[in-house]
Amino acid sequence: MKVFEGRVAAAGGEGKDPVNEAMIRHWCEAMGDTSPAYRGPEAIAPPTMLQVWTMGGLSGHEGRARAYDELLALLDGAGYTSVVATDCEQEYLRPLRPGDTITFDAVIESVSALKKTKLGSGHFVTTRMDVRAGGELAGTHRFRILKYAPANGEPTVRRQQKARPRPVVNRDNAGFWDGVAEHRLLIQRCTACDMLRFPWLPGCNACGGQEWDTVEASGEGTVYSYVVMHHPPFPAFDPPYAVGLVELAEGVRIISNVVGVPCDRVRIGMAVRLEFLRADEELELPVFRAVEGGAADSGSEA
Numbered sequence: 001m002k003v004f005e006g007r008v009a010a011a012g013g014e015g016k017d018p019v020n021e022a023m024i025r026h027w028c029e030a031m032g033d034t035s036p037a038y039r040g041p042e043a044i045a046p047p048t049m050l051q052v053w054t055m056g057g058l059s060g061h062e063g064r065a066r067a068y069d070e071l072l073a074l075l076d077g078a079g080y081t082s083v084v085a086t087d088c089e090q091e092y093l094r095p096l097r098p099g100d101t102i103t104f105d106a107v108i109e110s111v112s113a114l115k116k117t118k119l120g121s122g123h124f125v126t127t128r129m130d131v132r133a134g135g136e137l138a139g140t141h142r143f144r145i146l147k148y149a150p151a152n153g154e155p156t157v158r159r160q161q162k163a164r165p166r167p168v169v170n171r172d173n174a175g176f177w178d179g180v181a182e183h184r185l186l187i188q189r190c191t192a193c194d195m196l197r198f199p200w201l202p203g204c205n206a207c208g209g210q211e212w213d214t215v216e217a218s219g220e221g222t223v224y225s226y227v228v229m230h231h232p233p234f235p236a237f238d239p240p241y242a243v244g245l246v247e248l249a250e251g252v253r254i255i256s257n258v259v260g261v262p263c264d265r266v267r268i269g270m271a272v273r274l275e276f277l278r279a280d281e282e283l284e285l286p287v288f289r290a291v292e293g294g295a296a297d298s299g300s301e302a
Helices: 021-031 066-077 174-181
Strands: 008-014 082-092 102-111 120-133 136-150 186-190 212-216 220-229 241-248 253-259 271-280 283-290
Touching: 008 066, 066 102, 066 120, 066 136, 082 120, 174 186, 174 212, 174 283, 220 253, 253 271
Parallel strands: 253 283
Antiparallel strands: 008 102, 082 136, 102 120, 120 136, 186 212, 220 241, 220 271, 241 253, 271 283
């Protein structure tokens, strides 16, 4: 498989759409990003949208090189038939602006030796994409997948329960965790523009103001989105369990566990209420309990 390293995965690819305001607006709405840098006559695209402009959609791209397909076929033939995306790395060299035309090239950067994971044994395949705007290099995008042979279905040996990971507490978010210790969920509020923000940040992402105070959340909210975690089984967590993106009554969103109902009954739009979970002697965490009879749509497991 090492002979595939350095071979072209895509050449002369073209973005199906130029950088445009509509996609930027949809992205910002989905992410809750209100930065003024992404709207108006001098708007730029959020840097993390770099890959968006290269996506082929359901119909895909026609310009993918044969080498990438041959590599995946080789792995399939060896029994590594399952795939999971593991991570990506991006580097931004210049901002993208509405009207920029996007082209890209990709290369197979590396194929790992056989690795054993909790999903099964397999190989990590990394591709690097160079993204250009008007012919000028705008950024690079490394994308890594694991092609693996699923474990044989042997029951997982449950390890002794371990303590939950400790949150990273620093000068920017210490006030939030002080509030949790008092069973209060505190939201930052910019004193310049009154914009609420969560998670805690050192400055306002709406106006750039550096001064702020806090308001205490009422604890009422709804499930905006969610996933049900099955794999991988992290120590201190007992899958499956629901992780929700909860929209608080105040308008900000927080990620936490949804409890009080089986994870397969969590639904988008479900009403939830804040409570505090004593994870161990040293750690309490905010979680959200489903409200009996709370409204929900017919959404499906994410």
